[in-house]
Amino acid sequence: MSEIGPGVLLLTLVTAAYATAAFILGARRRYPELLHSARNAVWATTGLTTLASSVLVYLLLSRAFQVRYVYEHVSRNMSTIYTLSAFWAGQEGSLLLWLWLLAVLTVIFMVTTATRGWSSLEHELPAHALAVMTFTQAFFALLLVLESNPFVLLPQRPLDGLGLNPLLENPGMIYHPPTLFIGYAAYTVPFALAMAALLSGQAGGNWIRRMRGWNLLAWGALGLGILMGAQWAYVELGWGGYWSWDPVENASLIPWLTGTALVHSAMVEERRGLFRRWNLLLATLTFALCLFATFVTRSGFIQSVHAFGRSNLGYYFMVFIALILAGAIGLMLQHRRQLQPAAEVDELTSRETGFLLSNLLFAGGAGVVFVGTVFPTLSEAFTGTRVGWDQSFFNRSFAPLALAIVFLMGVCPVLAWRGTGWIRLWRQVRVPLAVGLGVTILVAGLGWRNLASLAGVLVAGFVATSMIAEFVRGAMTRRRATGEVLPLALWRAMRHNRRRYGGYLIHLSIVLIMVGVTGSSFYSTDQQVVLARGESVEIGSYTIRYDDYLSERLPEKQRFMAQVEVLRNGRPLAILRPENNFHWNVEQWVSEVAIRTTLLEDLYVILAGVEEDGLATFEVLIKPMVMWLWLGGGVLVIGVLFAGWPGRTGERGRQGGAA
């Protein structure tokens, strides 16, 4: 089976490259038969990548260790589900996943954008967009054929494989990478539409409208993927954190920030014809940053400049990214006439100004994270010494920007397009501001004294009230007009403007996430205790009693597990079983933490070690509000689905649209 893999990949490269040429020629020369052939080539590419992926899945499941990729990522004692997830554990498989997801999305794009016959010129835009997408497919196919072939054979067949790193054996490994990759691959579509708008001379036209659903899909998947990664780090890595400004984390955050800017600025172009150049630029940058993230995650380039030379992959990515940026800027210069704004920003208190400010903040945030991420590598490349920043650089520079962005979320929805006036603005925000202030005083009374965290609470309270007020306002207006009962009125009001209320739901989710970040960053406690069996210790409001431990030798690891009972005021709350295991295949200790989660705080217990006589060392962390992060993630998904679900968005006329 492994022999047909490389051949199928080569064929994929041919069909994808052919499709690119055929779409461009077919659209330019008005040659419907050629467009038809190009569309078939898209189907063929998708079929071929599916075939190549199936071959890899078959090789992984049948444990064909003569294939190097299988040998490096699978071992005999791995369960089926983690054997499957080995598909994206390495560079070659990840790139194949990228290509396959892009191929599937391309077919979906093709089928949904052009339902009536393809001969008409209405399809000049989708044809060019498909050319850009198939060109990207060809790039990934080229990488797979030349540099990163997952089907390479070893000289002889080993008896067992190396298996997955035990840190990767977590449910997070199953859902986090594919979700992130859906986000990356889906950002090809906004970029392709932006380029198609330029290539087909419709830059002022409706590419923005066509892009909207794809933009939301990509943004939602990327955001969800990032949160899933944070949750995975939190439960698996055993240091009680979920975000460490690690280059690989940052690499996925940067396109998400520019993507967030794009979601917002696209609305301004749709309504007022402003920000045209900025939107094209953002779509391009976001896609380029997605490619950059893929490459950073897989090459180790950011960890050290020396990783760059280990494979040629880096050069391919650099050339492709440079090509994209140069092409986009060249096309924008060529068509600059069409890109004149249709109007100007009228007033400081207008919604346009709000969007402009938030866009600047998103871009600023992305810039800060980008510089902080690549600076160490650049300094190493140019000076030979690695100069970098620690986490406090990111925390200090990013947190104020994030706070300002969230604050704007509370102000923008009450701003009207074109202008509001200061007095009306004040009337709209004074109640939410008062509520925010009240919440802050309450929280300060309960013991949160750090000023930065109180600023976070103030902003969160203000924005949450402002958002909830929007829902109440909509429901009340509808009830007055129709006489429906309040819950029904709320639901119908929301359904009739899914874009607006979906946006508000997403904003609420960001507030929840912000509360989680604030609570856990400022008020976590961390204590190390050594206990003999039967001993207990008071930590916070908890009593922690170490009852027993277990040690057993398993085929893949030496397992140590401690049983700990958690009590409060003598009342048992939970039994926790943290583990610390020695894995044979990597010869390394891996700890499995135990967490008791409530809405207000997490009790996070790490087993640091067990002595022969049962004396155990525990690290006990109390992390407030972490649950709010994951709740925010849930609301985020609901909001994105609500706002982006295909079909009538129920939007009427010019009102609506979240800020």
Next chain:
Amino acid sequence: MSAVILLLITMTVAAFVGYPLFAAPQAEADLEAVIEQEVKKRRRRRRKPVSVEAQFCPQCGAAVQADDRFCRQCGTALTK
């Protein structure tokens, strides 16, 4: 064995991608649609971009904004 499979796949793909190029030309109805679209497109191209500054009310001559539906001065309905 795998060479035969690959050859079969290649031939299938080539036939699938290539056949539209040798199929009979599209029917007349499609041609009509093409002409229709072309005309529409040319019309669109000829239409001048709406400029914000240079618009005035035909009734009273007051300056109006691009997306105003009525004149702010005299209330005349504005059509574009």
